[in-house]
Amino acid sequence: QVTLKESGPVLVKPTETLTLTCTVSGFSLSNARMGVSWIRQPPGKALEWLAHIFSNDEKSYSTSLKSRLTISKDTSKSQVVLTMTNMDPVDTATYYCARINLLAHAFDIWGQGTMVTVSS
Amino acid sequence: EIVLTQSPGTLSLSPGERATLSCRASQSVSSSYLAWYQQKPGQAPRLLIYGASSRATGIPDRFSGSGSGTDFTLTISRLEPEDFAVYYCQQYGSSPPNTFGQGTKLEIK
Numbered sequence: 001q002v003t004l005k006e007s008g009p010v011l012v013k014p015t016e017t018l019t020l021t022c023t024v025s026g027f028s029l030s031n032a033r034m035g036v037s038w039i040r041q042p043p044g045k046a047l048e049w050l051a052h053i054f055s056n057d058e059k060s061y062s063t064s065l066k067s068r069l070t071i072s073k074d075t076s077k078s079q080v081v082l083t084m085t086n087m088d089p090v091d092t093a094t095y096y097c098a099r100i101n102l103l104a105h106a107f108d109i110w111g112q113g114t115m116v117t118v119s120s
Numbered sequence: 121e122i123v124l125t126q127s128p129g130t131l132s133l134s135p136g137e138r139a140t141l142s143c144r145a146s147q148s149v150s151s152s153y154l155a156w157y158q159q160k161p162g163q164a165p166r167l168l169i170y171g172a173s174s175r176a177t178g179i180p181d182r183f184s185g186s187g188s189g190t191d192f193t194l195t196i197s198r199l200e201p202e203d204f205a206v207y208y209c210q211q212y213g214s215s216p217p218n219t220f221g222q223g224t225k226l227e228i229k
Contacts, residue, residue: 037218039220046208046220046221046222046223047157047159047165047208047210047220047223048220049210049217049218049219049220052217052218060217063121096164096165098164100212101170104155104167104170104171104174104176105152105153105155105170105171105212105213106155106167106170106171106176106210106212107155107157107165107167107210108167108170108176110164110165110166111164112164113164
């Protein structure tokens with residue numbers, strides 16, 4: 001069974017750096033047909049793609065957030081890490097990690113999401 | 121950046137009716153790279169359709185997708201009570217690689 005699970009702080013202060021971890025099981029981060037993305041959703045709003053990483057370490061970022069994001073992976077630990085610098089209250093959202101299936105070019109499996117609130 | 125515009129914003133229908141949701145792209149999108157998701161309150165999105173018209177594993181055949189170029193459609197042939205949710209389209213491939221539409225809320229009339 002393929003699963004993804006997000007972990008990280010529930011509350012961060014403005015200007016702090018957010019670090020989120022996605023732990024995957026049921027597939028390997030070395031699988032060339034799969035990748036992992038981070039996607040967020042502010043309360044009551046639409047989904048926003050943030051970043052992705054593939055087995056060959058290819059990375060891509062949202063144009064508007066590129067300067068604040070870093071994505072990395074530890075294949076041996078089956079983990080993908082996203083850092084976002086200089087957090088602001090507008091970054092309050094549920095953050096999801098999702099598997100990209102390159103055979104479908106879609107996000108076929110999603111984590112449950114983790115809610116992050118930015119407040120002093 | 122490709123912008124996806126979904127319409128209507130909200131669709132009010134009754135169980136048993138047919139639902140037609142639209143997704144329009146600001147530039148041509150390869151049909152292979154257009155997907156639809158369903159999201160219920162408090163849950164993560166679920167993949168329904170990929171490649172514009174292929175149903176994901178376990179998705180009932182009352183869900184169908186169609187379209188090409190800049191115009192895509194998700195159709196639910198006969199609405200079941202569990203189908204009332206928010207639906208998003210998504211495109212993969214252009215820079216940035218992924219964008220989502222703003223969503224269509226399907227509500228019970």
